[in-house]
Amino acid sequence: MRVIPQHRQDGDPQRALRAVRVTAPGRLHIGFLDLSGSLGRRFGSLGMTLERPVTRVLMENAAALSTSGPDAARAEKALRCAAAEFGVDESVKITVEAALPAHSGLGSGTQLALAVGVGACALSGKAIDPRDVAYALSRGARSSIGLGAFQGGGILLDGGKPVAGPRRQPPPLLSRIPIPDAWRILLIFDQERVGLSGGDETQAMDGLPPFPEALADRLCRLTIMAALPAAAEGDAIGFGRAVGEIQRRLGDHFAQFQGGRFTSPDVAEALRLIEAAGVPGVGQSSWGPTGFAVFGEAAAADDAARDLRRRFADRPNLVFDVVRGNNHGATVEVAPVPAHGATV
Known part of the structure; x- marks a missing residue:
């Protein structure tokens, strides 16, 4: 994940952020490796990260929660989940500027959820690991290819999930090779x-x-x-x-x-x-x-x-x-509250 540094007007590192834009890459899920689970783990996935298409979300502090753009309803659900899990503020204006085509095999649900969850945490000044965001938002139930694409891009291999036991975080990422x-x-x-x-x-x-x-x-x-x-x-x-x-x-x-x-x-x-x-x-x-x-x-x-x-x-x-291919993962751009209500 690539974070573009903040450009603060007054040099105050504690000043609240006004806007966060997160761009999350699409990915190819090439396939599962073992659906049997006979060795105690199931799934295991191979995939690769794409330059485009992307999901791009602009999030701004606001008087109340509002959403617009493609997949706005899913974006709102992700924000409410992130607020409940991490204590971030729900008073956010979300504009989905671009969205991966839904149900097309490119990971639209995971990328939107991660973009909104990570963006909400950044907007509130909280550094939350995207892996924890994925778990909280119920992403990565079978595969970590979408999460790996968000975190750092590349050609990805994950190790599947244990067959037995309680619900765990997304599968461990075993390999990341630059495209x-x-x-x-x-x-x-x-x-x-x-x-x-x-x-x-x-x-x-x-x-x-x-x-x-x-x-x-x-x-x-x-x-x-x-x-x-x-x-x-x-x-x-x-x-x-x-x-x-x-x-x-x-x-x-x-x-x-x-x-x-x-x-x-x-x-x-x-x-x-x-x-x-x-x-x-x-x-x-x-x-x-x-x-x-x-x-x-x-x-x-x-x-x-x-x-x-x-x-x-x-x-x-x-x-x-x-x-x-994409070898850096998602991009996060943040900006401070502008002076005198000016637009960022």
Whole structure:
């Protein structure tokens, strides 16, 4: 998480803050590694952080609580939870200036909750660990990829959660590898579809077939012995081969609840074309419908995006974007109360 220093007008470090702007990155959830829990821990996740799209929230001290912008109701709920847990002031004006598309596989709920919770604490002068904010706001029930993306970005691996015992904080983050500067991620959005969330997601997770030990073994080996070493060495093809296989195996396991290996048939068609052109690192983030492809250089990603826009010109529901990775996580900008009521 990157905090931009305060610019105080009078040099008084105790002066209250008037405004806080938090920008939280979207993330790709590449997949769970072990849904069986036979070793005492369940889930375990691999993911990576994106330059865009983002959630951006402006929070200002005010006479009373008010919210506006996309996902305003969820922002208000997050603020009320943070106020109850950490004793921060609820008298805040929240403007959601930008929001990740909901139920698209990019972590919109977690990023909004963390942005509001961390922003509210900063606005009240309280330094609260984002991990504690995530726990208080009931984020990270299965995965810490969203939390890890917020805290510091990069390619992320978490260690899953114990099967038994009381509710614990989000899973421990085991690895964070910087995304190479040369890499690009081609995102494919289907604006006419949404992935599972909430109760539907819980029901689907509970209804999945048994997770074979051999599958968990293979996914863990692909992650530890292929994907992460390749990322550390800047090898996009090696990383992509591992990610592509993880996606195929998990997509088939989840197929009965998402209509096939991928949620969106249009995204699936685009991914097949990319893979046929020699790019192995293709897949779907979480429940989708957002698809992705990992490229080792910008020119190749831009060429692929242009070609896909041409091929799918008759399907306006599909949007293609080429983005960088994010290696710093969320950004927090704060400002003091201006003199004589001036606007920051």
